[in-house]
Amino acid sequence: MLNSEFVRILHVDLGTGESSVKDRPDLFHEALGGTGVASRLLGELVHDDKDPLDPAQPIIFATGPLTTIFPVVTKTAATFRSPLTGEYGESHAGGHFASSLRYAGYDALAVTGAAKRLVYLVIDGDKVEIRAADAMRAMDTIETGRVIRDLVEGAGHRSIIRIGPAGERGIRYANVNVDTFRHFGRLGLGAVLGSKNLKAIAVVGQKQFDLPADSRAYKKVYAEVYDRVLHTDAMKKYHDLGTPANILPLNELGALPAYNVRQGYFGEAEEISGEAFAEGELITKRACAGCQIGCIHVALYRRPFAPGWEYESTMVAYDHELVYAVGSLLGVGNRPEILRLIEEIDRAGMDIISCGTALAWATEAMERGVIEPRQLRDIDLRWGDAERYSHAVAAIVRGDSEVGKWLGQGEVAAARHFGAPEYVAAVGGQGIAGYWTGYAHVLGHLLGARHSHLDNAGYDIDQKLDPYTDEAIVDRIIADEAERIVQTCTAICLFARRVYDLETISQALGSVGVERSAVALRAMGERIYWDRVRLRERLGFRARLEDLPRRFFETPTPRGQLEPERMGRLLDIYQQRRQAAPE
Amino acid sequence: MAKILTAPRIARCIGCDSCMLACARMIYSSFSPHKSAIQIRSRGGVMGRMAAHICTSCTEPAPCVEACPTDALTLRVGGRGMTYRKAECISCHKCVEACPVQVIGWDKEENKPIVCIFCGQCARFCPHDCLELAEAEVG
Numbered sequence: 001m002l003n004s005e006f007v008r009i010l011h012v013d014l015g016t017g018e019s020s021v022k023d024r025p026d027l028f029h030e031a032l033g034g035t036g037v038a039s040r041l042l043g044e045l046v047h048d049d050k051d052p053l054d055p056a057q058p059i060i061f062a063t064g065p066l067t068t069i070f071p072v073v074t075k076t077a078a079t080f081r082s083p084l085t086g087e088y089g090e091s092h093a094g095g096h097f098a099s100s101l102r103y104a105g106y107d108a109l110a111v112t113g114a115a116k117r118l119v120y121l122v123i124d125g126d127k128v129e130i131r132a133a134d135a136m137r138a139m140d141t142i143e144t145g146r147v148i149r150d151l152v153e154g155a156g157h158r159s160i161i162r163i164g165p166a167g168e169r170g171i172r173y174a175n176v177n178v179d180t181f182r183h184f185g186r187l188g189l190g191a192v193l194g195s196k197n198l199k200a201i202a203v204v205g206q207k208q209f210d211l212p213a214d215s216r217a218y219k220k221v222y223a224e225v226y227d228r229v230l231h232t233d234a235m236k237k238y239h240d241l242g243t244p245a246n247i248l249p250l251n252e253l254g255a256l257p258a259y260n261v262r263q264g265y266f267g268e269a270e271e272i273s274g275e276a277f278a279e280g281e282l283i284t285k286r287a288c289a290g291c292q293i294g295c296i297h298v299a300l301y302r303r304p305f306a307p308g309w310e311y312e313s314t315m316v317a318y319d320h321e322l323v324y325a326v327g328s329l330l331g332v333g334n335r336p337e338i339l340r341l342i343e344e345i346d347r348a349g350m351d352i353i354s355c356g357t358a359l360a361w362a363t364e365a366m367e368r369g370v371i372e373p374r375q376l377r378d379i380d381l382r383w384g385d386a387e388r389y390s391h392a393v394a395a396i397v398r399g400d401s402e403v404g405k406w407l408g409q410g411e412v413a414a415a416r417h418f419g420a421p422e423y424v425a426a427v428g429g430q431g432i433a434g435y436w437t438g439y440a441h442v443l444g445h446l447l448g449a450r451h452s453h454l455d456n457a458g459y460d461i462d463q464k465l466d467p468y469t470d471e472a473i474v475d476r477i478i479a480d481e482a483e484r485i486v487q488t489c490t491a492i493c494l495f496a497r498r499v500y501d502l503e504t505i506s507q508a509l510g511s512v513g514v515e516r517s518a519v520a521l522r523a524m525g526e527r528i529y530w531d532r533v534r535l536r537e538r539l540g541f542r543a544r545l546e547d548l549p550r551r552f553f554e555t556p557t558p559r560g561q562l563e564p565e566r567m568g569r570l571l572d573i574y575q576q577r578r579q580a581a582p583e
Numbered sequence: 584m585a586k587i588l589t590a591p592r593i594a595r596c597i598g599c600d601s602c603m604l605a606c607a608r609m610i611y612s613s614f615s616p617h618k619s620a621i622q623i624r625s626r627g628g629v630m631g632r633m634a635a636h637i638c639t640s641c642t643e644p645a646p647c648v649e650a651c652p653t654d655a656l657t658l659r660v661g662g663r664g665m666t667y668r669k670a671e672c673i674s675c676h677k678c679v680e681a682c683p684v685q686v687i688g689w690d691k692e693e694n695k696p697i698v699c700i701f702c703g704q705c706a707r708f709c710p711h712d713c714l715e716l717a718e719a720e721v722g
Contacts, residue, residue, distance in 0.1 A: 002614055068600075068604070068614075068616075069604075069614050071601075099600070099616075103615055103616070103617070142630075145628060146627075146628065149628060155624050155625075156617075156622055156623060156624045156625075157616065157617050179628075179629060180628050180629045180630060181629055206615070206617045207615065208613060208615050208618060208691070208692050209613065209614040209615050210612060210613060210614070211608065211612045211613060211614060215608075215612060218608075219608065219609070222608070226708065230710050284597075285597050286597050286598055286629050287597040287598055287599035287600075288599075289598075289599070289600045289616075290599065290600055290601070290604060291599050292599050292601050292708075292710035293599075293710075294597030294598075294599060294710070294711075296597075314630075315630045
C-alpha cells in the first residue's frame, strides 16, 4: 500500500456475495507485491486436490509498490490453477487495471467461489458490488467493454476486464481482455472466470495518496527514470516498430517458427514484418496507464463488404507473438488476413498464441489424415487459408464438433485423444512463443514457472550466450528468472527491464520510503524463485524429456538440430540445482 | 502576454496518463492522477480518439472569475485564463458550476477546486509533444 508497509487485499467470495479487506505486512516484507504476493496468496488458497475449474479455486491479482507512480510500472500479476495445463497458472497484463486497483485502494484482489448466475463485479473504492450480467451472455469482449463503460462511471480512472464467449464456455485457453488492447493472455484465466460465472470486473480508482512530506528524492528519481525511458535506446524498439520488429531478424536467423514448426523460416516474412505493418496498416499507438512508451501498435483493418466501394473498418492491435501464431505458424502471409484472425480470436476471448498452435497442429493432423474435415464441420484446413481458419475459430468456440471440442481443450489434449502427440508445438501443455532459437528456448518454456518465454527469455540466451555450455544454459535460465521476479514483484513491465536494474529499483523504492538494497532484492528474487518451484510441484509440475514432442528434435535451429541426449543432460543439471536449492 | 495551455497535437496522444501524473505529482503533491487539472479521456474507449480536458482560458469575462465571490480567482493580465489564490478561496464550489467546459475539478480532501495554474508541467512530461504552453494569439 502506498505510504504503508503492508499489502491490502480485497477478498470477494462470489458464492456468498461477501467481501472483506485484509492488511498483510508479512507479504509486503517477504515479497513486496506482483508475482511474489500473487504466488504466495495462491499457495495459501489453492486446492491441490480440486479441478482448476472448481468453484472453490481462487483467482489472485496483485500490483506492486511502484505501480503507476514510476514510468512503465504497469503490470498486474494474476495467479490461478491453469485449466490448460492443470498446473500453476500465472499471467500478466497491462492496460489500466493495475492503476485502477491501486487508486481504488487495493494492492491485491482475491476472488473465490462461483456466482449462481452470470455477474460482473464493480469495485469503486470502498464500494464492492456484484451485478447481474445476464444481458452480456455470449457477448464478445469488445461489446462487453462498451456496455460496461456505459454502466460504470469513472471514465479515465477505471479499468474493465472481461471474458468473451470462449471463457463462458470453458475453452481451456480462454483469456481475459483488459481495456480492449491488453490481456491476461496465457494459461486460461478466462475459463476460470467463466467457471465462476464472472463475466467482467470493473475497477474505479480515485483515492487520494499524498506524496511523502519531503518529495524531492521521489521527483528526482522519477525524472531520471523518465529520461532513460524516453531519451536512451533502452526501450526504443518497443515504441518504434514494436515487438514485430523481431519478425525479419528471426527469419534471417532461421528462428521464426513456421508451418507448425516444420521449419524455422517463412517465405513470406517480408510481407508480415513489423516494417510492412507499420507502413501499411499502423494508424496509432496506445499505452498502458503510466507508460510513456506506448508499445501497443494499432492497425486499421479495412475491408470491403459490398460492391459500390462499401467498406467497414476496425482497429486491431498486433504484436510479434500474434503475427507469428496466426501468420507464419499457419502459413498465412497476408496482413489483412492476419488482422482478421487476430480480431476474431480476440473478440471470442481466446489466447491467440494457443489458438494458433492448436490450429497449426490440426492443420498438420488433417494433412496426415489423423483427423478429418467431417469431424470439424466439414472445414478442410489448409496452410495459408485464413477463410477456413476463421470458420475453425468459430467451430472451436461453439464446440459442437468432435475436433472443434477437442481443440478447445488445447492441442496437447487433442493430440493425445487423436493419437498424434509427436508434432504439437507445445511445451508443458502450452503452445510455444514465436521463436525457434535453440535449447534455451525449449528449456526455458519447460522450466519457467508459468511455461512462458518471458519467465527467463531462453530465446535471448540462445542468441547471446557464449560459450554455450550445458551448465551455463541452465544457470542462466535460473538466474534470469530470479532477476525477472524482482521486476515482476514490483510490477514493472518487462519491456523496461533494461531501465530497471536492481540498483534503480532499489532507488525507486527508497524514494517512496521502502528501504531495500539491490543485494536484498536479489536474495528476495532467488527465494521466491524456489518458493514458486515448490508451489508448482505441489500442483503437478514435471520436467521430463519424454514430454517434449519429437518435432522439436527434427527442425533445425540456429544452434543446430536439437539432440535428445543434450536436452536430457540439461534437465539432469537442472535437477541437481533443484536438489541443492534452499528449503 | 500570459501563456495558455492548449492540446494542438492531441491526435498523437497514446493515453499514457503521464501528464495527469505530472500535475498531481508536481503541483498537488499527490500520487493520484485524478488530482490533476488536466484530465485525459478516451472517447469510445481506447479505440476512440483521445481528448484533453483542460482549461480553455476563456476570454474576458471568464465565467469562473465572474462566479467567484471573493478574489480567489482573478483574471490574468492580458485577459486570458485566471490566477488562483487558495488563501482567498471559501470553497463555495461556484467556479466548478460556472465553468462552461466543466474542466474545474474538485479536491474532496482539501475541499478546494483543482484549477490549472498554467505552469506547463503536463506538457514537460508529455512524451509525444501533444500539449503546448504558449502565449495566446490575440483575437
